[in-house]
Amino acid sequence: MQDINIATYLKDVLKNRPSDWLSLTTHRLDIYDERLAKTEFLDQFELLYKKGTSTTEALNQLPTAYDYIRLGHPLSSILEWGIAKHLDVPTQNVISFGSQTMPVLAILRTNTLKNTNTLICYSSELPESFNEEVLKSVYNYRFETQKVNTVEDIKPFNGSVIYISNKSKVQFSSVKADFHLTTYGPLGSILVINKTVETSYVSDIQHVRRRETVAMTPHNTLKALESFVEESSISFEDDAVEKHKAFVLEEIKTITHSNLTPLVGSSGLSIQYAIMMGLVDYALKHHKGQAIKFIVPPNCYGGTNDQARRVAACLEFVEIVDLPVDGNNDMVSSVNSVLDNIAKENAVPFIIAEIPTNPRVEVPNLEHLKEALSKPRLTSKGEKATEPVFILDQTFCPNVNFLGQNAILSDIKTISYASGSKFPSGGTCTAGYCTGSEKTKALLEPIKFHLTLCDNEATAFQYKMLAEHLPSMLKRIDDAYVNTRDFVSFIQRNLPEAKINFVSEALAQQGFTPSVFSLDLPTKGDTHEEREAYKRALNLKLINLMITNIPDESKFCVSYGQLKGCYWTIPATSTQGTTKEGDKDYIVRASLSPNLDLQRHKDVFMEFIESL
Template structure:
């Protein structure tokens, strides 16, 4: 492939860029094949390249690259494809990160599990946030460091060699036969890693990007590609960052009523990862030798479930304990039972739970929850057991005040976090944030240390978008709830045999006003298998009807809290993708906004009801 013709083509692509490539955080699941993430998109993109077709309509009709931009997106795929061609590589060997540090951690993680040595060679200096001692002591990763003048100075090594380079043009790599991985880092954009003939690492690196951080953002990929094709400087704008950050932190403090400094990460899972590693660090400092138990609902959001288990897989003293919370299981009773068991082991309990739960939208009795978390339990030798830390995912209802002075969880060590891709940003970015009550100040300092160590703080644009959207969040939540309540009541009236999971009017009066409900459609059949098969087909029939009849508003998509429209998904095949099969929910989950044609949605839903009656 001739370099100049490729770059000329990319210049045309950038001129005709679909706006969705820069602005969407989520994409339709009905045009996405997860097992072909990135490859299906790039195969079709290469076909356009060979035909020299950069028309906007052709680009718009390309298959979805990833369903969610935290994992990757069209522009990250294009950037990786370009870099691969410039350096004589396959596109799958190139992976871009918003973080400078996390691709290093991805290699270290795999080598830890494979019991393989790692040496890190670098020119100049390592990223400022790279804390070698903490990475070795808390993450359990093993490596040696070696400063070199160039990649040519790297000698053979019994294990993996990572070469880290710093240069303005992060698209050009110094690939050496003794370098198994080359990473170019950039303070504005993040990093790009090349797996040099180490194909068995590629899926592991991608999975770290999926679970502990995010891909290089669309805006930054766009800036890098423009700099490359126009031969201009590789830099990003930073104006107003301080003002935007101050505005965001003030808004979060005001919305949550929490006493601690808010922390803002590049995604909800970036924040959750910092929480987990910060708590592990604190436990090692203050409860030496004790086992750590992360207590997690087995059917919660798949990212939470998967990430928790991935952390535990790396550390012998960390274990996951299931916490049944939905349906026939009561969250408070489960917590009480699990905490009693952990006290009997003299271990450290960290509870991760969603309120309301996902996808059943259930809220426990909060006074009972507070009592269960506050209860003093004893170890077998009669000493008071380590008190739990409650890690509350309140993404469904980020407006509920749990932590402030005098609030329900103000006296229990509680950290609250939310995915910013939902209501905080209105679906415009992936950033997430967390706050703690006054009892968690020391823990929050550790969490901030690990957020920065992983280079997972929110990006400049994410702060800018949150600064614009957070002030209107609570009003948008109220408007979306009103639409959701009206739609739920409509369904109850016209399809009364369906089971709807949504908050009661009484809970709504207490401030729980989510805009998400789950719909368990009526079924028929002679056996349990026939009934399940019929219901699953009915889910798809409903969703396909909605997105076909109302394509401008109804999407088959995992998100919610958007500024407009309505989103439909089946948790078992989307948000619970890595959850154990027996814990998955094959029901429809519906998320409404405050800006949508509700009457049209009622009309189409009634058409669905009439088609199955």
């Protein structure tokens, strides 16, 4: 590095870094402003740099960087900052990825939508998982590839030029192509965007990182930073990954009661993206000429909703169909009517739904749902309609047996997936997994193919965390449910006018034991606007009281299934960030862990009740 001051400072930062920078996968909403996101963290980090301050205490006071480590975190932000300083480019023009191929796909996506040509040049080899034919035929991306000896050999091109090189050290000299991507084996990659490139590419590429993949993970970023400041080669030890992976796959089989080999991705959305693109690929081969319909609840988790619509935006034969499931809407009725209509069109139906739903924690009548999904349907021409694939987000209840022999959805084409940052890892990593009923055996192959193509498989550290925490998952779910049921009963007794969304005792007996509930607080006012404003203020009052009085356990955070403490959020302003305004839920959602001071939480909640 030429700027020895930055190198020296970053060495001190790495030595004094807060422990949370490696261990946290979530963020505190009370110190997070999404509009400022990465800029706020780095603006204040730069002030520390100018002062020469690198104490653990000072670093710990920095605001949240991005929202989840999926999009970015302190270490990835600092790595990008250091490289940008070294290259004299804007910090936002350096973007790290846990994947080697997704940065290329991010640029191709933007250029396809902009109708801009793309030339991909590479000096050694393209990433192993890069598949030119599939990216053109399934993803609808247009580009050319060319091998060159050096970046200087690239001829002028009417469009965007991506230059790909592979390195064992994190070191940079200059940026001569529009996009310079350096890959680092299992660590992922670092993309540098030339200063001459239109600034809109930055947010487009970051959005791909947020929705379809992850940033370079904290543990891998730490290795990259150490290589950067020490000018040393990266150590690519396998961390017993094959051993941990084999153990994790067997644990998932046991938990899900599925005999199929599961797939594990770098995040829940990485897995969901592989599911979507794998099913699109399968439909193109086996249902030629038919339209593809992804059926999605409009108020479900914002990442799911947004990603589905992003896939449809790139493919003219894919359409999103709304599936109302919460509140006054019944999932079974909605499934029936939507599938009836799609059958008439002779389209291919893929349904994505959460059970229980989020945030209303509702479970449909499963026998009726099975009937709706398995009902024979005819096209408008009287021909047999394509049967649906049910894509089940089981994050809230990963313990429920939907897939095993004689289970409720065992005879339906069902793919089940879960976010590993919740119960599977207890919040220690973001990995997610999927598996399916026997009827989906042929579907898991293309899903696996696209998970590999996107280089979105779980990292060595993620497999290690899942191996450590999956064995205790079922017990933690049971214990967390006991705490949640106790807390819900306490609120019902002491604030009966509040509406609580939680599973019934009867559903719990069936195995639905989530540890999350939503709370519609009592409100007042003469008009709807006054009542809504009062309730929204009351939501924040409750959350602030809890996190202020119990700072070691109560967090204003979006997570669930954590190892300890209690997390509070307002879905409309967190998990439903990209959901249409009319479909958002301005209610309180709380999730309890198996390990917390429940009596303390009751005491503080009683203070809130007494203040009303």
